[in-house]
Amino acid sequence: MTRQNLLFVLLILLLLSGVVYLYFRPDVPPADFSMVLTAEERTLDPALCTTLTGARIIRALFEGLTRLDSRTLQPRPAIARSWEISDNGLRYTFHLRPAHWSDGSPVTAGDFRYSWHRLLSPASTAEYDYMLFYLKNGEKYRKGMISDYNDVGVHAPDDSTLIVDLEEPTPYFLEITAFESLMPINRRCVETYGIRWTHPENMVTNGPFVMTFHQLNYKIRLEKSRTFWDTTRPHFNTIDLFVVEGLNSAFNMYETGGADLIDDFPNLIAPEILKRSDKLIAPTLGTYFYRFNTAQPPFHDARVRRAFCLAVDREAIVRHVTQGGEVAATSLVPPGIPGYSPAEAGLGFHPEQARALMTEAGFPAGKGFPAVELLYNTSENHKKIAEAVSRMLQKELGVQVTPVNVEWRVLLERLQRIDFQFCRSSWYGDYTDPNTFLDMFVTDGGNNRTHWSEAAYDSLLALTRTTTNPTSRMAFFQQAETLLLTESPVLPLYYYVTKFLVKPDIRGLHPNIRGFFHFADLYRN
Amino acid sequence: MAYLVRRLLISLPVLLCVAVFSFLLVHYAPGSPFTSEKNISDETLIALKKEYGLDRSLPMQLALYLRNLSKGYLGRSVYYKDQTVNEIIATALPVSAKLGLFALMVALLIGIPIGILSAYRKNSWLDHASMAVSMIGISLPGFVLASLLILFFSFYLGWLPAVGYAGPRYVILPALTLSAPYIAYLARLTRASLLEVLSQEYITTARAKGVSTARLLFRHALKNGILPVISFLGPASAGILTGSIVVEKIFAVPGLGINFIHSALHRDYFLAIGCALVYGALLISFNLLADLLAAAADPRIAHDRAG
Numbered sequence: 001m002t003r004q005n006l007l008f009v010l011l012i013l014l015l016l017s018g019v020v021y022l023y024f025r026p027d028v029p030p031a032d033f034s035m036v037l038t039a040e041e042r043t044l045d046p047a048l049c050t051t052l053t054g055a056r057i058i059r060a061l062f063e064g065l066t067r068l069d070s071r072t073l074q075p076r077p078a079i080a081r082s083w084e085i086s087d088n089g090l091r092y093t094f095h096l097r098p099a100h101w102s103d104g105s106p107v108t109a110g111d112f113r114y115s116w117h118r119l120l121s122p123a124s125t126a127e128y129d130y131m132l133f134y135l136k137n138g139e140k141y142r143k144g145m146i147s148d149y150n151d152v153g154v155h156a157p158d159d160s161t162l163i164v165d166l167e168e169p170t171p172y173f174l175e176i177t178a179f180e181s182l183m184p185i186n187r188r189c190v191e192t193y194g195i196r197w198t199h200p201e202n203m204v205t206n207g208p209f210v211m212t213f214h215q216l217n218y219k220i221r222l223e224k225s226r227t228f229w230d231t232t233r234p235h236f237n238t239i240d241l242f243v244v245e246g247l248n249s250a251f252n253m254y255e256t257g258g259a260d261l262i263d264d265f266p267n268l269i270a271p272e273i274l275k276r277s278d279k280l281i282a283p284t285l286g287t288y289f290y291r292f293n294t295a296q297p298p299f300h301d302a303r304v305r306r307a308f309c310l311a312v313d314r315e316a317i318v319r320h321v322t323q324g325g326e327v328a329a330t331s332l333v334p335p336g337i338p339g340y341s342p343a344e345a346g347l348g349f350h351p352e353q354a355r356a357l358m359t360e361a362g363f364p365a366g367k368g369f370p371a372v373e374l375l376y377n378t379s380e381n382h383k384k385i386a387e388a389v390s391r392m393l394q395k396e397l398g399v400q401v402t403p404v405n406v407e408w409r410v411l412l413e414r415l416q417r418i419d420f421q422f423c424r425s426s427w428y429g430d431y432t433d434p435n436t437f438l439d440m441f442v443t444d445g446g447n448n449r450t451h452w453s454e455a456a457y458d459s460l461l462a463l464t465r466t467t468t469n470p471t472s473r474m475a476f477f478q479q480a481e482t483l484l485l486t487e488s489p490v491l492p493l494y495y496y497v498t499k500f501l502v503k504p505d506i507r508g509l510h511p512n513i514r515g516f517f518h519f520a521d522l523y524r525n
Numbered sequence: 526m527a528y529l530v531r532r533l534l535i536s537l538p539v540l541l542c543v544a545v546f547s548f549l550l551v552h553y554a555p556g557s558p559f560t561s562e563k564n565i566s567d568e569t570l571i572a573l574k575k576e577y578g579l580d581r582s583l584p585m586q587l588a589l590y591l592r593n594l595s596k597g598y599l600g601r602s603v604y605y606k607d608q609t610v611n612e613i614i615a616t617a618l619p620v621s622a623k624l625g626l627f628a629l630m631v632a633l634l635i636g637i638p639i640g641i642l643s644a645y646r647k648n649s650w651l652d653h654a655s656m657a658v659s660m661i662g663i664s665l666p667g668f669v670l671a672s673l674l675i676l677f678f679s680f681y682l683g684w685l686p687a688v689g690y691a692g693p694r695y696v697i698l699p700a701l702t703l704s705a706p707y708i709a710y711l712a713r714l715t716r717a718s719l720l721e722v723l724s725q726e727y728i729t730t731a732r733a734k735g736v737s738t739a740r741l742l743f744r745h746a747l748k749n750g751i752l753p754v755i756s757f758l759g760p761a762s763a764g765i766l767t768g769s770i771v772v773e774k775i776f777a778v779p780g781l782g783i784n785f786i787h788s789a790l791h792r793d794y795f796l797a798i799g800c801a802l803v804y805g806a807l808l809i810s811f812n813l814l815a816d817l818l819a820a821a822a823d824p825r826i827a828h829d830r831a832g
Contacts, residue, residue, distance in 0.1 A: 042604055042606055127563065129568065130566065216616060217777075253777070409558075409792050412560035412561065413557060
């Protein structure tokens with residue numbers, strides 16, 4: 001070999017070793033516990049976060065007045081050590097415990113007042129602003145009808161007392177105070193760093209963990225906070241949250257020992273997974289359903305909508321299409337809310353009844369029924385379901401339903417404009433109360449998106465807001481839901497389930513209807 | 526030098542066009558970055574539009590964007606609310622670049638020797654075998670190859686991690702997947718161009734003078750035979766960097782590719798434009814680099830340009 005060629009080879013080797021060197025920087029040792037996130041979080045600002053996964057991370061970093069017990073989902077004291085509720089249910093007086101921010105400064109009632117103002121102020125970009133509309137004048141302040149924040153029902157007479165006045169008695173308000181949007185944030189931190197306040201080098205938190213590393217689409221590292229008030233929690237010193245897109249890759253990571261917990265798995269292998277012992281499948285407070293546009297023919301006719309609802313074999317869909325342990329829906333509100341049994345409105349597979357309704361509506365055997373489009377957003381799962389549903393409708397009612405696939409953002413926009421005939425939707429409850437589902441379909445409600453309007457329904461929902469007796473309140477909800485299902489502006493398909501895969505030695509994860517857990521409760525046996 | 530300056534000056538208006546076109550494309554795409562499954566109140570929507578400057582007219586928005594761009598500021602990510610586009614690109618691009626560079630080295634180190642060997646043992650079983658394998662390498666889509674590699678190396682042998690980006694061992698499979706088509710392409714390219722050179726008269730002359738085959742190959746033929754390979758390096762580097770999108774997704778590598786897909790899907794206006802600009806700039810610079818390299822290796826090209 002000549003000298004020139006030798007140089008050439010050497011150069012390549014040199015370059016290669018340089019590249020390899022770049023990779024050989026020592027990575028930090030693995031954390032005590034790791035979980036896969038199937039998407040990067042949009043934000044870790046408690047006021048702005050809207051996802052279930054983001055909420056889990058925020059609960060690890062922050063703590064509100066109350067926190068939900070992951071076993072019972074009942075509110076427990078957190079930063080508020082105790083509270084009193086006035087007889088009329090309108091005034092809550094919270095007594096705060098001595099607690100500290102991760103920078104050592106005390107957590108005060110003023111921090112809550114500030115954080116709630118940040119959520120309600122006119123410049124707030126929070127999507128969950130309505131979580132504070134329970135406060136007296138909260139909505140008016142947000143909408144600019146009043147301008148003095150002192151008129152809003154949140155006051156801090158001293159550092160350890162927070163007085164909250166409500167617009168109406170709200171039986172689940174202590175659950176709302178556990179909600180992530182209402183968690184306190186550190187004023188100095190937010191005002192110093194602006195949008196960068198949630199970056200690990202800046203972030204000041206008051207929860208069981210602090211964030212020490214965050215690289216977008218890669219990893220979040222949580223470490224046990226030294227200033228957290230509860231010395232019995234958390235159990236893990238370090239937690240890694242890896243962002244792995246795509247369920248197949250996430251499953252690969254779990255299966256090869258790269259993670260202790262994943263919260264979803266690919267449908268394709270679901271039948272196999274259901275046989276395994278490391279799965280944790282539990283019904284959850286979420287429903288997969290289709291919306292009808294009730295302002296336009298043919299779905300302006302309730303008989304047609306009801307016929308569609310009765311012609312779909314939901315059991316077949318969960319058994320052969322979704323396959324992941326989902327439960328066929330017979331109502332909009334999923335079962336499992338304490339004190340509430342979902343309405344029994346005969347929602348099942350009744351093709352004979354469905355055909356009779358279609359005939360009544362003037363479409364015997366589907367004759368004269370216009371072609372209808374079923375809108376869904378790009379996903380293998382949605383596609384299979386839409387195809388199965390349209391085949392069933394074709395078979396049972398003789399109607400032509402064409403599944404139409406659009407991008408997620410397009411679907412959202414068309415949902416918002418109610419620019420569809422028949423459209424895929426889903427809803428997860430924000431709190432454990434039927435209201436989080438039924439409130440959607442009041443006349444002109446922001447989440448109604450069907451044009452459906454029914455005075456009787458609206459007044460039933462209004463009654464639930466003024467009734468203080470829990471039993472009659474739930475009865476009103478049930479009547480409302482029965483009405484909703486009979487009128488059928490929606491076609492519920494199935495209830496979602498939480499689909500955890502968790503290594504057998506991990507403890508502290510309890511099946512519940514919210515897929516709810518605290519990272520701080522987890523430990524290894 | 527004048528040539529370099531000229532090329533760089535031409536690239537500026539090209540990038541400006543990329544910025545303007547991608548700005549208009551993302552803004553005219555159906556769907557808005559602010560729609561959500563849950564209804565967003567009018568107050569929130571107004572505040573969001575104001576915060577991102579989307580409450581102004583489109584020409585005004587474009588003007589503001591270009592003004593920021595001239596200062597090197599690519600705007601705030603609309604989707605990732607806590608990040609600026611500059612920050613996202615600054616963390617993601619080095620990841621893609623490192624992976625790409627590694628993949629390129631792998632492609633060169635494997636592809637060129639295979640090509641030389643095939644040319645050296647032309648029409649032998651070795652030649653046929655390596656050309657057949659490289660044909661597969663070109664035709665096999667990345668996601669198929671990636672799955673096969675994961676199945677074999679992670680599940681079957683358990684040698685390498687299947688997913689993640691936590692250290693050196695993690696980049697081997699992504700780099701192999703990424704480099705496979707380029708290994709194949711480089712092997713075929715090297716072989717073809719060497720064979721062409723080997724059939725030329727000066728080689729025959731050298732051979733007649735009793736030069737050994739190895740010396741003939743390395744000393745005489747490779748010098749000219751490597752030229753097409755060098756000019757291929759520009760598009761190849763750009764291709765590896767921009768083509769890593771699928772590989773990044775399968776192996777969960779936190780590179781720029783994944784951000785590019787997301788920015789489009791989420792209508793993250795500023796991140797989408799930022800990524801398009803970065804990819805545009807990369808393509809331009811790699812092609813320029815390849816031209817310069819080719820000129821350095823072949824004086825005739827440099828001469829043509831000077832004239």
